[in-house]
Amino acid sequence: MKYCQKCIMPDTRPEQVFDSEGVCDACRSAERKHTEIDWKARRKEFEEILERYRNKDGSWWDCIIPVSGGKDSCYQAYTMKYEFGMNPLCVNFIPCEMTEVGLKNILFLRDLGFDIVQVGANRKIYRQMVRKGFFDLGDSCWPEHIGIFTAPPRVSVQYKIPLLIWGENSQLEYGGPASKRGNNYLDRNWLEQFQMYGYRISDLYHEGFDKKDLLAFEYPSDKELKDVGVTGLFLGYYLKWDAYEHGDKMIKMGWNPNPDGPVEGAYYNFENLDCKWVAGLHDYMKFLKYGYGRATDQLCIEIRNGRITRDKAIKLVREYEGKIPWKYIPDFLKFIGCSKEEFFKTLDRFTNKKIFLVDKDGKLVKDKNGDVTKIDYGY
Ligand SMILES: [Zn+2]
Numbered sequence: 001m002k003y004c005q006k007c008i009m010p011d012t013r014p015e016q017v018f019d020s021e022g023v024c025d026a027c028r029s030a031e032r033k034h035t036e037i038d039w040k041a042r043r044k045e046f047e048e049i050l051e052r053y054r055n056k057d058g059s060w061w062d063c064i065i066p067v068s069g070g071k072d073s074c075y076q077a078y079t080m081k082y083e084f085g086m087n088p089l090c091v092n093f094i095p096c097e098m099t100e101v102g103l104k105n106i107l108f109l110r111d112l113g114f115d116i117v118q119v120g121a122n123r124k125i126y127r128q129m130v131r132k133g134f135f136d137l138g139d140s141c142w143p144e145h146i147g148i149f150t151a152p153p154r155v156s157v158q159y160k161i162p163l164l165i166w167g168e169n170s171q172l173e174y175g176g177p178a179s180k181r182g183n184n185y186l187d188r189n190w191l192e193q194f195q196m197y198g199y200r201i202s203d204l205y206h207e208g209f210d211k212k213d214l215l216a217f218e219y220p221s222d223k224e225l226k227d228v229g230v231t232g233l234f235l236g237y238y239l240k241w242d243a244y245e246h247g248d249k250m251i252k253m254g255w256n257p258n259p260d261g262p263v264e265g266a267y268y269n270f271e272n273l274d275c276k277w278v279a280g281l282h283d284y285m286k287f288l289k290y291g292y293g294r295a296t297d298q299l300c301i302e303i304r305n306g307r308i309t310r311d312k313a314i315k316l317v318r319e320y321e322g323k324i325p326w327k328y329i330p331d332f333l334k335f336i337g338c339s340k341e342e343f344f345k346t347l348d349r350f351t352n353k354k355i356f357l358v359d360k361d362g363k364l365v366k367d368k369n370g371d372v373t374k375i376d377y378g379y
Helices: 025-034 039-053 071-083 100-111 123-137 142-159 170-174 188-195 201-205 211-217 222-228 243-252 278-290 294-304 310-320 326-336 340-350
Strands: 063-066 088-093 115-119 163-166 231-234
Touching: 025 294, 039 163, 063 071, 063 142, 071 088, 071 100, 071 243, 088 142, 100 115, 115 142, 123 142, 123 211, 123 326, 142 163, 142 211, 142 222, 201 211, 243 294, 278 326, 278 340, 294 310, 326 340
Parallel strands: 063 088, 063 163, 088 115, 163 231
Antiparallel strands: none
């Protein structure tokens, strides 16, 4: 396991590319973001696009904004309405198990002056998909990560609002293959490649799922997208994206960070607040598979924006990451109908034995809290 020489991202991260100097793609992207990119020109380009989609007589919404109620999506909605003068319709895919603070932030968005369409998938199927995600893919939030990308284009087609404004371009912000970096739109291929582990919804038909139960997770057909002329843009391509600044700005306006401080395994107190299963468990499973969790992602952003040194980040990440996120685990087990024993067996199955210490019998070495021991490869 090797780490980027500028930030603390390991090479185990999927899609991660390191250059000959041992620096990750996301750090190089950040350098370009601060130096090479002409943000004024990008903004002008964006304004020209918006002009084409603006509803001149006020008889319909101008664009769709997918919102989780998180600080980034609230910032997106706020910017589109109050900075660019657009009239957005927000689309919220209801998470499997919404937190109290998540609900508060959806209400905050309505108080801020936004109309919202909420899409809530059938919970019987949702539960089956969470089980599949957890047991087969090692991702408890798999269905949610599909729904948040399929519900907005679905509403876009249904309401005939062609322009969709996504937030950050995650390949640009977190690194990924160069071919995806310049992308300023999001399509079905992107969804299947990056969010669905190469799975298609139709693959589930062969696994006992009924087609009609999966409608809320279906991407619109190519014909539907073409008829309405659906175009998705990343706001992060046109405006310089800074997660920390968005959090700061939204909190000042009355948006609610997590009342208990950072979500388990995270460094920021303002990310992944809306769903109980994303908070903690999803990121902990990522930690077991790849040896890094959400705190690494967040601390890397802090390093790239010059707000923290690499040495300090190394100290903090050891403190924040790698502990079993107990808070919602009892609820989760009840929801998917799984015993504690089966739960830990599943976690062990997804734990990368090259990253975590095993004893001479090949069993994972755990401390008294049940936490695994990461082999120290040195940062
Ligand atoms: Zn880096």
